[in-house]
Amino acid sequence: MSVAxxxxxxxxxxxxxxxxxxxxxxxxxxxxxxxxxxxxxLWGRDAxxxxxxxxxxxxxxxxxxxxxxxxxxxxxxxxxxxxxxxVVIVAVPSHALRGMLQEIAPHLPAAARxxxxxxxxxxxxxxxxxxxxxxxxxxxxxxxxxxxPTFAREVGAGLPTAMTxxxxxxxxAAELAQRFSGANFRAxxxxxxxxxxxxxxxxxxxxxGAGISDGLGFGxxxxxxxxxxxxxxxxxxxxxxxxxxxxxxxxxxxxxxxLTCTDNQSRNRRFGLALASGxxxxxxxxxxxxxxxxxxxxxxxxxxxxxxxxxxxxxxxxYRVVYEGVSPKDAVKELMSRxxxxxxxx
Numbered sequence: 081m082s083v084a085x086x087x088x089x090x091x092x093x094x095x096x097x098x099x100x101x102x103x104x105x106x107x108x109x110x111x112x113x114x115x116x117x118x119x120x121x122l123w124g125r126d127a128x129x130x131x132x133x134x135x136x137x138x139x140x141x142x143x144x145x146x147x148x149x150x151x152x153x154x155x156x157x158x159x160x161x162x163x164x165x166x167v168v169i170v171a172v173p174s175h176a177l178r179g180m181l182q183e184i185a186p187h188l189p190a191a192a193r194x195x196x197x198x199x200x201x202x203x204x205x206x207x208x209x210x211x212x213x214x215x216x217x218x219x220x221x222x223x224x225x226x227x228x229p230t231f232a233r234e235v236g237a238g239l240p241t242a243m244t245x246x247x248x249x250x251x252x253a254a255e256l257a258q259r260f261s262g263a264n265f266r267a268x269x270x271x272x273x274x275x276x277x278x279x280x281x282x283x284x285x286x287x288x289g290a291g292i293s294d295g296l297g298f299g300x301x302x303x304x305x306x307x308x309x310x311x312x313x314x315x316x317x318x319x320x321x322x323x324x325x326x327x328x329x330x331x332x333x334x335x336x337x338x339l340t341c342t343d344n345q346s347r348n349r350r351f352g353l354a355l356a357s358g359x360x361x362x363x364x365x366x367x368x369x370x371x372x373x374x375x376x377x378x379x380x381x382x383x384x385x386x387x388x389x390x391x392x393x394x395x396x397x398x399y400r401v402v403y404e405g406v407s408p409k410d411a412v413k414e415l416m417s418r419x420x421x422x423x424x425x426x
Contacts, residue, residue: 095119097259098155098165100180102129104142104370105197106171108232109260111143113169114152115238116262121155121165130156146236162187167195167259169226173371174200174281174380177209181216188221195224195245195256199280200373201380206387208277208321222252225273226260227280228331229339231346235265242266244332246276268331275327278318282395283337284348284374285381286310289398290341291352292408306394307341313392317381320388348374355401356408378402393418 095118099110102124114120124130133139134154138147155161162168162184172180177198188194194217198209207215213223228243235241245260245267247253257267270276286306293302314337315328327333340346344353351372354364365372382399385392397411 096121096165097167097169098123098161099169099171100124100158100184101171102126102133102139103171104139104232106169107133107139107143108146108230108235109169109171109197109226110152111146111149111236112260112262112265114149116260116265117151118259120152121161122152123155123158123161127156130154143233143236146233158184159187162192163189166191167193167256170194170196170198172198173373174198174202174209175376178202178212178216181213185217188217193222193224193252193255195226195247197226199227199277199284200377201281201384203376203380203383206380206384208274208281210273210277222249223247224249224252224256225276225280226256227276227336228268229335231339231343233345238264240264242268242331242335244268244270244276244330246270246273246332248273270327270330270332272324272327274321275318275323276332278321278323279314279328279333279336281377282310282314282317282381283340284377285395285398286314286337287340287346287348288352288355288374288378288402289394291346291349291354292356292398292401293352293412294349295353295356296408296412298412303341307338310341310394311337313394317385317388317390317392320390321384347372351375361402374398375402 097113098121099106100123102122110120110122170180196209201208202212224245224247226245230241230243245253245256248271250271253269257269260267290303290306293306311334315325318328319325340348344350347368347370350368351364378399381395393415397415400406401408401411
C-alpha cells in the first residue's frame with residue numbers, strides 16, 4: 081500500500097506532489113494532478129479508508145465514478161510522503177488547517193512548497209488561511225491558495241473546469257498552474273491572496289442564504305438579488321482587509337459565488353434548503369453527512385466584519401438564523417425592511 085521512495089524518485093526531480101486530505105476535494109485534486117501525468121501521493125488519517133482507496137482505486141464514498149489515474153498512489157506514511165514531494169497541497173476544512181500545518185512543519189524539506197484548498201477564516205482568531213500559514217510556517221516556505229468555482233465530482237470526472245491559484249510569489253503560482261492544467265482543466269494565476277481567500281470564505285455563507293431563499297419559494301428574482309448584493313458584501317469586506325476590488329469579479333469571487341448559490345452540489349446551499357424546510361441546524365448537517373463550511377464561516381465572517389467595521393446585512397441574517405434561531409422568514413423580512421440607499425454605496 082505504501083509508496084516506496086524509490087518509485088517517487090524515479091520520476092523527474094521535483095515533480096511529485098502530495099495531497100493531504102482524502103475527502104472529496106482532496107481526492108479530486110489528486111486525481112487532476114495525476115491525470116496530467118505527474119506522480120501524485122494522496123494521504124489521509126484513516127488507515128482503513130486509505131486501504132479501501134488503494135484496493136478499489138477510487139474513492140467509493142465521495143467520488144465513486146472517478147477511477148484513479150496510474151500516477152496516483154495512496155500513501156499512509158505522512159513523513160515519507162513529505163520527504164519525496166516538492167509541492168504539499170493541504171485539503172482540509174478551515175478548522176483543521178492550523179493543526180495540519182503544525183503537524184507537517186517539522187518534516188518539510190528545505191525546498192518544499194505548500195498550497196491549500198481550504199476556504200474560510202479561522203474561527204478562533206479571524207485570520208485568513210495565509211495568515212495562519214505564516215504564523216505556523218514562517219516566511220521561508222513559499223505558499224499559495226487554490227480556489228475558484230469547482231465541484232469535486234466534476235473535477236474528478238474530468239469535466240471542463242477553471243480555477244484560480246494565488247500566491248505572493250508569481251513564479252510559484254505559475255508553477256502550480258502548470259501542474260494542474262490539462263486538456264479540460266485551466267488554472268489562472270493571481271497575486272491577490274487576500275481577495276481570493278475572502279471570496280472563498282464568504283461564498284459559503286451566501287450559499288446558505290440562497291438555499292434558504294429558494295427553499296422558501298422566493299424565486300429567481302430573490303436569488304439573483306441575493307447574489308448581486310452578496311457580491312457587494314464580499315467586495316466590501318475584502319477591500320477593507322486589503323484585497324483588490326477587481327479580484328471579486330473573477331473566478332474566486334463572482335464565479336465561486338454563483339456556483340455555490342445556484343447548484344445543489346453545494347453542501348452549503350443544501351443546508352440552507354434544509355433550514356428553510358424546518359430542519360434544525362444539527363439535523364441538517366447530519367443529513368448532508370459532510371462538513372458544511374458555511375456554518376462556522378457564518379460566525380467567523382460576522383466577527384471579522386464587525387471587527388473591521390464593515391456592514392454585511394446578508395451575512396448578519398444568515399448568522400442569526402444559524403446561531404440565534406431566527407426564523408428564515410423573519411430574516412428575509414429584516415433584510416427587505418432596511419432603509420433604502422444608493423446601489424453603489426459600498
